[in-house]
Amino acid sequence: MDTLSSLADGFSVALTFQNIGLALLGCFLGTIMGALPGLGPSNGVAILIPLAFTLGLGPTPALILLTSVYYGAMYGGRISSILLNIPGDEPAMMTCLDGYPMAQQGRAGEALALSGIASFVGAFFATWGLVLLAPQLVKVALLFGPAEYFALFTLAFATLGGISASNQAKSAFAAALGLGLAMIGVDTQTGVPRFTFGEVHLYDGIDFLVAIVGLFALSEVFIFLEHRGSAEEEAAKPKVVIGKIAPSWGLIRYCTPTMLRTTVLGFIAGVLPGAGASLGSFISYSLEKKLVDKKGTFGTGDPRGVAAPEAGNNAAAGGALVPMLALGVPGSGTTAVLLAVLLALNITPGPLLFTQNPDVVWGLIAALFIGNFMLLAMNIPMVGLFVRVLMVPPRILMPIVAMISFVGIYGISGSSFDLMVMVGFGIMGWALRKLDVPLVPVILGTLLGNEMEVNLRRAVTINDGDYSILVGSPLTLILWAIAIVGFVLPIFVGGIVRARMRKAAAKDETATAATEGANPD
């Protein structure tokens, strides 16, 4: 009951004219960014963070705007999967498998509407899951001391690569790189400058917003420059006929069991560390295929094959918010970027967030519910509008993305130095992507580095300089055990999972090619 009254308070926060407007804007922009191949949810949120700041939005409105973008991007990814057979973002990869065949049969409108409904079901129930599960997790998190937090941060890094990680050494390198970048600047505890090379600009440390926008948004521009020719051929694909938009009730009822099952699966995949939306949609699709595909119609335009991954990835998106809000430890790329928003707003996520800033948490959750209904409305009758946006070629779009990134960062600090650092990060992001080094641990490292060190030093100092406190309680031991398993497991089973994902997507090479350079959700 407590939860429900908090939720009611949340609605009173979210239902202001400004917040509804921001949610609407966020949903709209998010759907566009999700739909455009190359601009995934993490890019979308990254580009808009600096803007939310320079506009002087408060914590709740800023979060409402950016999480609406996050949810919107999860809806939008399916549009280009279905129409062009190019996933708009990585989680939408599985939607290509049955979505595009449906479009070829002239049922694109039906596929779009059905996947919109599936997205809604997934996101809606996942938001309820968030409402119910997050406060429980908070109760556990309140038992955490500095040593437990240090172990938890390590766990986050160890599992971030996910079960399908290709090379754990590269994830570890990326995490170390991010943590190392976070060390730059004046040490918060003793006041001595570290790694500043005498450069005054570096005394404050590297602004993680600069790092995020550079690594995500600018490196995308460089990737486009690299693949210039091929990107254009893809854009020149013939336009498919959308057909009638409204799916019949029979079809929806036919797919309902699928949607509900995959929602649960996706939500669990989202909550668990290191899984994320891509895995959520993959698991949903493959299990659903095993379960109901008796006639072998999956992959040839079966509506259930469209509903399953979409409900799955949207549910996972909601699930991923649980650890981010309750523990302050994100489990996926986009939630890591959302964490940056909180930190930049001087709000410490984690259990105290629920007691100290209940208006922020519950306002945000209420906004997610509202956003969901907006997205449903936008994605069924107005889907034609988004289809038209898809026709804007990347050669015009990418420079706009770059310029908006510059505007946002310049708006915060007004310093050319930050812009140059950002370009540096853009180049670094491009090189790291080419070398298959994941970018998300780098971001998470720059975000959490100082917090992680503070917890380490606090724990050891409380214990009079004795490091054994780090493994001194059952809770820490559990966390360390999960961290180790999470890091080691992918080395053995990662290859198998990856091979299956690839096999599933191999039917269509363009799908894999387009996501190769993309960020994990």
Next chain:
Amino acid sequence: MSDRIFGGIGILIALIFAYQATIIQESFLSDAVGPKTFPLVIAAVMALASVYFLIKPDPEPSWPRAGRLAEIGLAALVMLAYAQLLPELGFLISTTLAASYLTWRLGTRPLQSAVVGLGTAIGIYVVFKLILGLSLASGPLGF
């Protein structure tokens, strides 16, 4: 091979990082752990990961041809120049130049690029400065 070179660079960075950590001036009012320990742990992780790349490199990524590399380098230089010129020339002029360049290099015809670049600059100016009230760099001409 790329991974081996990357591993070498990684070890180099780790060494420099570790060395820089050891020369941090410790204040007399330090806690039990001090400002050096955590950076040294980070350097160790980075070095270990880099050694792994040296021993077991991944298959070679497909690097772009030299021309494309130069393309990316040039784009980065243009962006750096943009960062420098922004306060000097003002938002509209520098953004038009940078956006036109990028649009052109991404495969639009030159004249069309100039138009798109100008349109981008004006569009951002109108939305962010005039409607949303953001402070964009204003050069000698006031925009």
